[in-house]
Amino acid sequence: MPVTYHRAAAAEVASETLYRMLWLRLRVFVVEQRAAYPELDGRDIEPGAELMWASDGDEVISTLRVLQEGAQMRIGRVATDAAARGRGIAAELMRRAVARCDERAPGWPIVLDAQSQLADWYARFGFEVSGPAFSEDDIPHVPMRRPGAGS
Structure with missing residues (x-):
């Protein structure tokens, strides 16, 4: 099946899809990376938070969230299933997230906290x-920032 991309507020996501999204985050951050922290x-x-995800059929294979923090946008909780890595799926999801931030808040900066080994990957998106x-x-x-047009 082709990969499809989605965006919605948590309350608008079907319960099974939301479960699969959160399960992916737990598998990546808590199990794979052994980071015992309050993932949820x-x-x-x-208000205003949006979840974005890529799916292959019913399976959520990559996800992230977009938040508004004052006069900046934040992308976080970027997670991709190990079997889906290296296929450009997370990169496409990031491009869509950056575009969504720019659409929601033109000219505002976008921030994120990157795992250090992924800083070069995030640099590809500005x-x-x-x-x-x-x-x-x-x-x-490392904290990272993508300047907005007015920055």
Whole structure:
């Protein structure tokens, strides 16, 4: 089946799809990366939050979320199933997320916290390291920012 891309607020996502999305995040962040932290942090249901995902049939194979934080947008919780990596699926999802942020808030910067080993990958989408490295759950991260047109 061809990969399809979707976007919706959490309340608008079918319960089985939402479950598969959250299960993917738990598999990647908590199980694969061994980061025991509150993955379900309440931000998915904030006003204006949007979930984006790629599916192959009924299976969610990549996901992320878009949040508004003051006068900037935030992309986070980017996760892709191990079997789907290297196929450009997450890259297409990121392109769509950046476009969605630009559509919702033209000229605003977009921020994210990248695992350090993925900083070059995020740079492909216009993100630049914007502060000192930090550790989150024993995983090195860097804050990154994609300047908006007015920045």
